Amino acid sequence: MQKNKIAFIGPGVMAEAMIAGLLNKKLAKPENIIASGPREERGAELSKKYSIKATIDNASAVHDANIVVLSVKPQRLTEVMKGLKGIRSEALVISIIAGANIKKLSTGLKHKTIVRSMPNTPGQIGEGITVWTASKETTEEQQEMARAILGALGDEVFVEDESYLDMATALSGSGPAYVFLFTEALIDAGVHMGFPRRIAEQLVLKTIKGSASFYESAQRHPATLRNQVTSPGGTSAEALYYLEKAGFRTAISRAVWAAYQRSLELGKEKPGHIPENLSQDSD
16 A cells, blocks of 8 residues: 555545545555645645645646545536546546446546545544445455545445445435534523533533444444433433424434435536535535
């Protein structure tokens, strides 16, 4: 891995997380990493922080790269691919772009060895989960390289069926947004009752972290754990009754399904179309 030259096209937060992970785990050398994006100041920032190379010329960035990581925003992908005709035939392309399927990437880049992946925000602290798949032309060695790079963000899950990537985009890729909204709602509820916000934040954060850790260690169905903390006629039972009455489960299910449908739509966008409500930071 340390001998490979890696080019990041779109030096956003996820690209930076991958760069930091690769360097921290000594999977790559700073001098073998280059980040390319339209803003010189962003490149200078990364160069100073990680001692990597930076450029605003995508073509020159990929010229000598063994591995090319595409991390641009979905609405910029078509235009960016037009300027990436110099990718080496034996290079591995790794995409973390929402909705961009292997066929679209292969056609736009005129390149066959492609890994499509969907990481999520906690990858910025090495606690992410990434679902990925690879084109049939990708060698076992290249897949191991992809596994190592994506593993720098946290856990990784390989799937053979590419359709799982759009599902992962809706569930784990967008998942942190759902958790943050739920967290915000709980904090606001605490403030509404009378807690100072800092105390409400402390209580909610520890409750969520502790509950997730307990679920992981208990290795039991969440319904079983929920029943254990729900006494008949108690406070939890009363609260859960109102959540169910309000359609909490249905709202979550419909939200994830809507995100899934949007991911499918992104893969079919016409060149030049700018999708709405895109939140993936990339440059």
